[in-house]
Amino acid sequence: MNNQNNPNSDSVPFDIEKVGAELIAKRKMVQKKQKRTRIYLRGSSLVFIAVGWQIYGLHSMAILFSPLTKVFYDTYELFFTRQLGEAILVSLQTFGFGLVVGSTIGIFLGMMLGLFKNFDALAGVYIFALYSTPMVALVPLLTIWVGFGTAAQYLITTLFVVFPMTISVYNGVKHVDKGLLEVGQSFSATRVQSWRHIVLPSAVPFIVTGLSQGVAMGMVGMFIAEISTQLSGLGSALTAQANAYHTARVLGIILIIMFMGVTFRTIMRMLERKVAPWFAQS
Amino acid sequence: MLKRTTKSTVSKISSISADEEDPIAIRIEHICKWFGDLLVLKDVSLEIAKNEFVCIVGASGSGKTTLLRMLNGLAEIDVGRILVDGTEVQGPRRDMAMVFQQFDLFPWKTIDKNISFPLDLAGMDKGEIAERVKAAITLVGLNGFESKYPNQLSGGMKQRVGLARALVVRPSVLLLDEPFGAVDAQTRETLQEELLKIWSDLRQTAVFVTHSIDEAITLADRIVVMSARPGQVNGILDVDIPRPRTVESVRRDSRYPSLREQVRALIGGQEGNHE
Numbered sequence: 001m002n003n004q005n006n007p008n009s010d011s012v013p014f015d016i017e018k019v020g021a022e023l024i025a026k027r028k029m030v031q032k033k034q035k036r037t038r039i040y041l042r043g044s045s046l047v048f049i050a051v052g053w054q055i056y057g058l059h060s061m062a063i064l065f066s067p068l069t070k071v072f073y074d075t076y077e078l079f080f081t082r083q084l085g086e087a088i089l090v091s092l093q094t095f096g097f098g099l100v101v102g103s104t105i106g107i108f109l110g111m112m113l114g115l116f117k118n119f120d121a122l123a124g125v126y127i128f129a130l131y132s133t134p135m136v137a138l139v140p141l142l143t144i145w146v147g148f149g150t151a152a153q154y155l156i157t158t159l160f161v162v163f164p165m166t167i168s169v170y171n172g173v174k175h176v177d178k179g180l181l182e183v184g185q186s187f188s189a190t191r192v193q194s195w196r197h198i199v200l201p202s203a204v205p206f207i208v209t210g211l212s213q214g215v216a217m218g219m220v221g222m223f224i225a226e227i228s229t230q231l232s233g234l235g236s237a238l239t240a241q242a243n244a245y246h247t248a249r250v251l252g253i254i255l256i257i258m259f260m261g262v263t264f265r266t267i268m269r270m271l272e273r274k275v276a277p278w279f280a281q282s
Numbered sequence: 283m284l285k286r287t288t289k290s291t292v293s294k295i296s297s298i299s300a301d302e303e304d305p306i307a308i309r310i311e312h313i314c315k316w317f318g319d320l321l322v323l324k325d326v327s328l329e330i331a332k333n334e335f336v337c338i339v340g341a342s343g344s345g346k347t348t349l350l351r352m353l354n355g356l357a358e359i360d361v362g363r364i365l366v367d368g369t370e371v372q373g374p375r376r377d378m379a380m381v382f383q384q385f386d387l388f389p390w391k392t393i394d395k396n397i398s399f400p401l402d403l404a405g406m407d408k409g410e411i412a413e414r415v416k417a418a419i420t421l422v423g424l425n426g427f428e429s430k431y432p433n434q435l436s437g438g439m440k441q442r443v444g445l446a447r448a449l450v451v452r453p454s455v456l457l458l459d460e461p462f463g464a465v466d467a468q469t470r471e472t473l474q475e476e477l478l479k480i481w482s483d484l485r486q487t488a489v490f491v492t493h494s495i496d497e498a499i500t501l502a503d504r505i506v507v508m509s510a511r512p513g514q515v516n517g518i519l520d521v522d523i524p525r526p527r528t529v530e531s532v533r534r535d536s537r538y539p540s541l542r543e544q545v546r547a548l549i550g551g552q553e554g555n556h557e
Contacts, residue, residue: 177386179382179384179386180386180388182356182382182386183380183382183386183388183399184403185356185374186354186355186356186374186379186380186382187374187376187379187399187400187403187451188373188374188375188376188400188403188404189403190403193403197388197399197402197403198388201388201390201391202390204390
């Protein structure tokens with residue numbers, strides 16, 4: 001800033017401070033303008049879709065499509081008369097159970113596979129095979145085994161979460177910096193100490209990634225379970241309404257599911273940034 | 283034809299065990315090591331006195347780092363044995379501490395937690411840990427950085443943490459594996475200066491691996507020069523430049539040029555000089 005000491009300052013034929021200030025102000029203006037444009041675009045696309053939906057809905061058969069206002073009204077109505085709120089709670093409960101139990105098992109299995117080469121040799125192949133199998137294929141078999149009850153919903157959701165979690169944690173454990181392990185060894189860390197101080201912390205970002213995938217897969221599992229068991233929750237509410245051709249309500253439930261998905265995903269994104277600050281900064 | 287000088291203290295094997303007066307801290311006896319079917323260390327023997335600063339210099343492939351890892355109990359000894367303070371090295375021990383080339387700090391631990399790591403492992407009393415960490419931080423000049431994370435620090439600062447993490451153990455033997463190899467030349471000299479200062483206070487036995495001849499002359503009491511493939515001790519040189527030293531005072535010393543030539547000749551070629 002202070003160009004007193006700069007021997008070349010006399011030879012600069014213009015005022016650097018002034019030129020700089022102008023340039024910076026100009027850049028800020030451009031950025032602000034771009035930001036404003038994007039907000040306009042976002043807003044207008046929302047209005048365009050809402051209006052388009054409304055107009056198309058008004059001109060189509062009620063069985064096929066509904067105007068947005070009717071979707072909102074019918075869904076609102078369903079909340080009070082048909083226990084939609086309860087269905088949401090049941091779904092969240094199933095989802096929560098699957099996520100917690102599935103992640104716990106997944107973290108445990110992933111750690112075991114990553115830490116013990118012999119366990120990997122023993123069970124690794126089967127776990128990778130199951131990870132590669134679309135879980136949907138197992139659903140009919142599981143319902144044969146445990147019936148169409150709540151247990152089936154819990155079990156299916158859990159299974160959807162377990163495998164992505166296992167594989168993520170496994171990768172995390174396998175990617176531990178060898179140099180850091182050696183530091184632990186050099187300072188006489190016991191096996192358990194090196195897991196606690198080195199392996200587990202370096203697997204944290206992978207665990208969060210696994211959790212992210214677990215959330216996505218858990219939602220899929222939950223809806224598949226609810227749709228196939230027809231027992232309770234949003235999934236079965238969805239099929240019930242669809243079977244009765246209440247298209248407006250079906251659309252409303254889909255919007256609710258969409259909202260849930262976006263919410264979970266946002267939470268996971270925030271968690272990913274929060275949980276490993278040393279990752280974010282590098 | 284090679285000049286082999288050992289410190290005047292040639293010992294008798296019989297007086298090793300638990301003898302307080304034994305002036306030898308480290309005995310390396312007939313070490314051989316193979317990587318696969320490649321012989322990397324061939325009959326390496328060496329004695330290092332207590333409170334002596336030894337630099338091991340050699341081209342890449344001379345097995346100098348492997349030798350240091352064996353000292354720390356990190357690498358297996360195929361043939362031969364190493365005695366430290368009279369007991370054979372059979373694995374990592376708490377009376378030795380290593381400073382690593384790539385710093386190897388825990389990115390998820392703050393600076394003070396990184397430094398206290400060896401003490402946490404040992405299950406030391408919390409008050410004692412805090413005290414020692416504070417002393418180590420002051421020693422390496424990291425005051426004010428306690429709660430920062432490693433990725434907020436420059437390379438030079440990171441290696442200060444690495445040094446503090448080793449010093450906090452208060453080891454009787456300090457091992458340094460090319461600790462200043464991963465920082466820029468300017469920082470390297472600053473760190474050498476700091477190490478000279480710190481070591482002149484602590485004076486514990488130090489084994490420093492480097493491939494920089496200048497660094498070795500600056501820091502060492504004795505320089506062990508190793509040849510490459512297979513690694514062998516080519517010669518040992520006394521650095522009789524008086525302490526206290528600074529990087530500058532060593533460069534200006536009249537003995538410096540001839541020492542440099544001697545080391546270079548022992549290494550055999552230009553490869554040893556990376557500065």
